[in-house]
Amino acid sequence: MRVVIADDDAVVASSLEVVLDAQPDIEVVGTAADGAGAVGLVERTRPDVVLLDIQMPGTDGLVAAERILAAPDPPRVVFLTTFSDDEYIVRALALGAAGYLIKQDVAGVAPALRTVMAGRSVLEGEVLERAVSLGDAGARRVAAPDLRATFPQLTDREREVVALIADGLDNREVAAAAYMGEGTVRNHISSILAKLGLRNRTQIAVAYWRALR
Known part of the structure; x- marks a missing residue:
């Protein structure tokens, strides 16, 4: 799978790149330091998955995800952050994100990405199986249950x-x-x-x- 990483912490981005590139089935095709850079990089490289930090200078991860998911045939978006915040998690998944992971669990990122590529969602390591479809803006949205x-x-x-x-x-x-x-x-x-x-x-x-x- 082809992966883009967006994180304003260069150490985190570099560490993730090294860990993921060491996996035989994962190729990091680029890194960005902010949301705007991530959007442009996704347009140029057409990755399968985008790892997005939520809090970044300028265009943050939530805004970037909305733009990325609004494009035709968008990649899967997984948020990676240093803390677990209920409000951020709800907003991230409502946008159509496929996962929300905590940065400290770097070893768990690669398995989580494989789970996401298999069509399931991951919330801090817990797998959520949910149906998704493309919504009004092209984002991945869940259908309303009864x-x-x-x-x-x-x-x-x-x-x-x-x-x-x-x-x-x-x-x-x-x-x-x-x-x-x-x-x-x-x-x-x-x-x-x-x-x-x-x-x-x-x-x-x-x-x-x-x-x-």
Whole structure:
């Protein structure tokens, strides 16, 4: 598989390049130091997978991913970051990213890329099998499951909140989209977490995607 790496930390980018190039089935075709560079590099090299850091100067990884995934026949995008942040994870996967990995687990990157190339998604080492299709902007989007059948214990409004969270919206955006106050959104999220036995927003989004299996 052909891989592009984008990370503003030259040491990280170099280390990943050495580790991945040592794999017989992986070729690193280029590295970039920011999102804009990654977009241009992808256009020139047409890789199979793009490893993107989220926080980079100028054009960040989320913006770069949106541009990359909007192109015809886009590569798979895997985010690589130094920390696990629920909001970033939800937004990254809602964009259509195939994975979200923590940088410290460098040894796990190559196996994760093979999993992604096999058509599955990886969230910090956990494999998520979910159907994907090309959405309105050409990005990879998940098809909407039947939430009433999937989450019968939730109210219609709670199911609406689940779908909006899975689409990457924060509480303010959910409130605007669903015409409710932010306090009401927070109450719905607390109720959803309690009813489904979950801990955070990311697990709500993952539960939604797993409903596609």
